[in-house]
Amino acid sequence: MNLRLKRAKELAGYAVQLTRDEGLGTMMARGAGFVKRRFFGKKARYLPAKKVLEAQRVEMAGKTLEDCGLPTISVLTPLYNTPENYLREFLDSFVDQTAPNGELCLADASDAAHSRVGEIVREYQAKNQHIGYKKIENKGIAANTNAAAALASGEYLALADHDDILAPHALYAMGRAILDLRAQGKPDGFVYSDEALFNKSIQRPLVAHFKPDYAPDYLLCCNYICHLAVFRRALYEEVGGERPECDGSQDHDLFLRLIEKVGGAAHLPQVLYYWRVHAGSTSGGTDAKPYVAKAAKKALADHLTRTGRVGTVTDGLFPSTYRVLWKIEGDPKVSILIPNKDHTDDLEKCLHSIWSKTEWDNYEVIVIENNSTDPATFAYYEEARKRYEGLKVVTYPEKGFNFSGINNFGRKAASGDYLLLLNNDVEVRNGDWLTELLRQCAHPGGAAICGAMLYYPDETLQHAGVVTGLGGYAGHSHKYKQAGGSGYLFRAATVQDFSAVTGACLLVKASVWDEVGGLDEKFAVAFNDVDFCLRVRDAGYRVAWTPYARLTHYESKSRGGDEKDPAKAARFASEQQRLYAIHGKEKILDDPYYNPSLTRDREDFSESDDLRKLKEGSLTVRWRE
Missing domain, CATH: 3.90.550.10 (Spore Coat Polysaccharide Biosynthesis Protein SpsA; Chain A)
Structure with a gap:
């Protein structure tokens, strides 16, 4: 889909939602303000108003x-x-x-x-x-x-x-x-x-x-x-x-x-x-x-x-950026959890990339079979176990798709110090991908969760961290940007602190998973990863993202299914509201790792068209440990 058309559709969706939530008058006033600020408000735009x-x-x-x-x-x-x-x-x-x-x-x-x-x-x-x-x-x-x-x-x-x-x-x-x-x-x-x-x-x-x-x-x-x-x-x-x-x-x-x-x-x-x-x-x-x-x-x-930490400081991906190669403490085992329903071509590509490229050797892979209907899928599991040493396949006992329930079930079969949630439609690109994820977590003072750089097959970014509040709920940092760029203030090219990362590739300490109770099964499809990361963050842990663990995600850019299917659309809306109910709308809309003067309408870190709080001088100080 054309990127501008997609963004226009997303903006239109936001306008519809605003009309539902706050009425047509509010939406029209907000739209008029948008046009005024976008085209006529550039002079002295970061200074408070003269009256202030x-x-x-x-x-x-x-x-x-x-x-x-x-x-x-x-x-x-x-x-x-x-x-x-x-x-x-x-x-x-x-x-x-x-x-x-x-x-x-x-x-x-x-x-x-x-x-x-x-x-x-x-x-x-x-x-x-x-x-x-x-x-x-x-x-x-x-x-x-x-x-x-x-x-x-x-x-x-x-x-x-x-x-x-x-x-x-x-x-x-x-x-x-x-x-x-x-x-x-x-x-x-x-x-x-x-x-x-x-x-x-x-x-x-x-x-x-x-x-x-x-x-x-x-x-x-x-x-x-x-x-x-x-x-x-x-x-x-x-x-x-x-x-x-x-x-x-x-x-x-x-x-x-x-x-x-x-x-x-x-x-x-x-x-x-x-x-x-x-x-x-x-x-x-x-x-x-x-x-x-x-x-x-x-x-x-x-x-x-x-600070008593051990790592080697090297040059980063761009001038004036740097990278810490943290020394991994011990030899932690990683349990890779991959939900799967049919789609054995995708799964084979995923498994082959793991076994052929992964340099970190202390891992296990657990495929969580979820209601497959094609007999060839089960034949594939038997054949795959012969080719991929140690591969486990466990069967989710419930009917229907519940991402949270499936992974919670898979965790029961996992013996690792770390759990890695991984979609079946991803492919590993670099050999040290798992090592790099561990580097961010498996050292004193490390993060509890780390996410990876995910690319679409056309070499645009699919995921470089999750920002809450984008589109009103959550969105992916720098989504659709061409690969190879530095992003806003190097934020697509440096290890970052985020409020959340996608569950398509998410490493978490098993002890932290257990402490917060795993994924919330009432988030069956959407926002389960966001909710999980927010609960981990609010428990006092850090969530990190690294550009040095790279995978291709074969997710379609324009699936569109949830909007066209009334039942799926209703479920999605329900999970949106649950995210607000649990974490609070204002908290979702105020991500500490995303500036209030950046837009929530797009995922490109562009300047907001509404800088009224800057003009009012009303933005207040925020402390973080």
Whole structure:
């Protein structure tokens, strides 16, 4: 099916559902807003509305850093031969903040030919007494940042580059976020925001980086946090500030060390920082600073050492991405559960790929026979057991198809430390697929569940993780994208934290399966994997996805059966509502690993056409361990 046509049909389906749930008037108003935002609302689209900024200024009118009620944030910025227009724009963005809770600490390592840098700063110091300045010898970005930190008196620190721009509400929003965390009894030691890229003016941003809430596996693959990060000055001093030996990836290294102390991080999903794109900037491309990779791998390796975990840090699939080859603890056995009803051609392709390609040798395969009607199927089982050593076939005793019941039955025959749910219409592509899934789970601090990269036969993506709330319920990350791309912010090319992964290929610790009671058999066909993963996540475990375990999924792109069959459509609708009833609609629509400013209408991580909450400045801080 044509991709645009498919997306149009999905959007139309969403409109129909919205009409049913909230009425025609709501749907028409939402549609009119969609058109307005889509075609007429691009200017300053990530900035709060003028009335919001003005309300902040009115609230803070006449107040000072000392009595404004917000924690003081000292912004650390090393200067080096900064072009005058860039410097003035940056200084203006600090001076024009809506709240007075900021202190700017500038360490100037410019050479003698750029004395104008210091002159401009002194000009601004006459306007704002909370701009500190020191001329220093250039010893590299980390040492220069530490020199700026020596000027700081704030309870919190933030990092900003000399050629970028702070959003006008950056310090107000971060100050409020810290107070909100305190009110919730959550750690307030490390907070980060979203950011945007721009060329000339923040009124015309190029694109935003809408980030997930704290995602530890993702952070080991790239520094997705970047700007704006705010953290306690006492923690910065406790960890020794930035390390010169990690110059080029000094912020990534610092964030890892700070988060080790805090035990997690808080995310404020507002665009508080504008990153200028120009030659020589890291925002302009990874080739600008080729020494970054070496520094990043050191930062990551040191992090593993400090946290007592064992793995080898290697380059990732794209520049500025990395991969941890975790050391698998012991020799865990994997029980591969494959439900099957007839379709022996599919099953043979699946089994042959497992036995011919899988490098991890401690596994068993259990085919769960489910009401096959073709006598040739049973003859195939007998023949397959002769060719595939150790193959087990167990017969599900109930009638009808119930994915959850079938796998729960298969679990009874499994003896592995891990269970692998696997569809019969998948084919293994790489020999270390099972090893890679185990790498993400079978080590201290590993995930409880890991999913794989699944491709359609036409080399488009079928599954790169599950995002709850897409289409109102759940959808597959980057579905239909061409294979080989990096995805949004490398999210189709790095090990990721997700709320769920598909049951078409899902590895889970057997003990965790048993702890949460396996699959819910009232989800007979749809959402059983989503529900299971959410229950595991809510029990305090992590769900991971890896692009390094690759399989082809021969599922049709356009089955369409459930919509055309009234009984199947009713069952699907019932399972949709059950997902809401168990987990809550708002929780389903608010996936912590998917930003609220990204669309729920498509699976491509495109920007939402509804950024009203950004304009209102109403998105609030979210803490995760």
